[in-house]
Amino acid sequence: DQQVKQNSPSLxxxxxxxxxxxxxxxxxxxxxxxxxxxxxxxxxxFLISISSIKxxxxxxxxxxxxxxxxxxxxxxxxxxxxxDSAVYFCAASARGQGAQKLVFGQGTRLTxxx
Amino acid sequence: ETxxxxxxxxxxxxxxxxxxxxxxxxxxHNTVSxxxxxxxxxxxxxxxxxxxEENGRGNFPPRFSGLQFPxxxxxxxxxxxxxxxxxxxxxxxxxxxxxxxxxxxGPGTRLTVT
Numbered sequence: 001d002q003q004v005k006q007n008s009p010s011l012x013x014x015x016x017x018x019x020x021x022x023x024x025x026x027x028x029x030x031x032x033x034x035x036x037x038x039x040x041x042x043x044x045x046f047l048i049s050i051s052s053i054k055x056x057x058x059x060x061x062x063x064x065x066x067x068x069x070x071x072x073x074x075x076x077x078x079x080x081x082x083x084d085s086a087v088y089f090c091a092a093s094a095r096g097q098g099a100q101k102l103v104f105g106q107g108t109r110l111t112x113x114x
Numbered sequence: 115e116t117x118x119x120x121x122x123x124x125x126x127x128x129x130x131x132x133x134x135x136x137x138x139x140x141x142x143h144n145t146v147s148x149x150x151x152x153x154x155x156x157x158x159x160x161x162x163x164x165x166x167e168e169n170g171r172g173n174f175p176p177r178f179s180g181l182q183f184p185x186x187x188x189x190x191x192x193x194x195x196x197x198x199x200x201x202x203x204x205x206x207x208x209x210x211x212x213x214x215x216x217x218x219x220g221p222g223t224r225l226t227v228t
Contacts, residue, residue: 104156
């Protein structure tokens with residue numbers, strides 16, 4: 001039962017262009033969403049988050065959009081840089097269920113081409 | 115500010131053996147979560163410790179157990195190792211409570227069971 005899905009295993013984008021990574025979820029109890037970036041041989045690094053009471057959150061080149069009715073979120077990176085090449089995971093959490101359990105998608109490998 | 119550290123980096127064990135993995139949480143954090151990341155998958159929640167008590171558990175058998183110490187460092191113990199336990203084990207620390215906060219991950223321990 002995959003509650004959080006990233007349907008694109010990989011994405012290739014030209015440097016300077018916009019990268020859009022997508023994520024879908026099925027559990028309507030999720031109310032907090034996060035994006036993590038992972039380089040090889042390192043742990044995931046927190047990137048940006050959004051609460052379900054918002055539909056957009058921006059931090060520099062990174063913007064996360066949340067569409068609750070479609071149970072869909074996306075991460076936009078503008079402009080894309082070679083250092084953005086990594087695996088990106090979206091994760092979701094449900095408030096009030098005790099543990100701050102994060103449910104992760106399978107990840108999308110982003111490659112930025114010079 | 116000290117980040118999350120894990121030891122050892124790599125480990126090779128034989129089926130049926132027992133293993134202990136260690137994690138030091140980020141300064142100021144009182145919650146530690148453990149995740150298992152199989153090859154090509156996103157991290158899967160094993161359990162979480164908050165102020166030395168188990169605060170939630172994922173879908174893992176009882177041979178996966180843990181501890182949290184007064185300084186908030188933590189151990190993950192796995193008994194009767196199986197081949198499928200081969201994975202990257204990630205530890206994440208965060209501030210406690212029922213509201214999800216960003217979790218900060220260590221670099222992981224790569225466990226290989228032969």
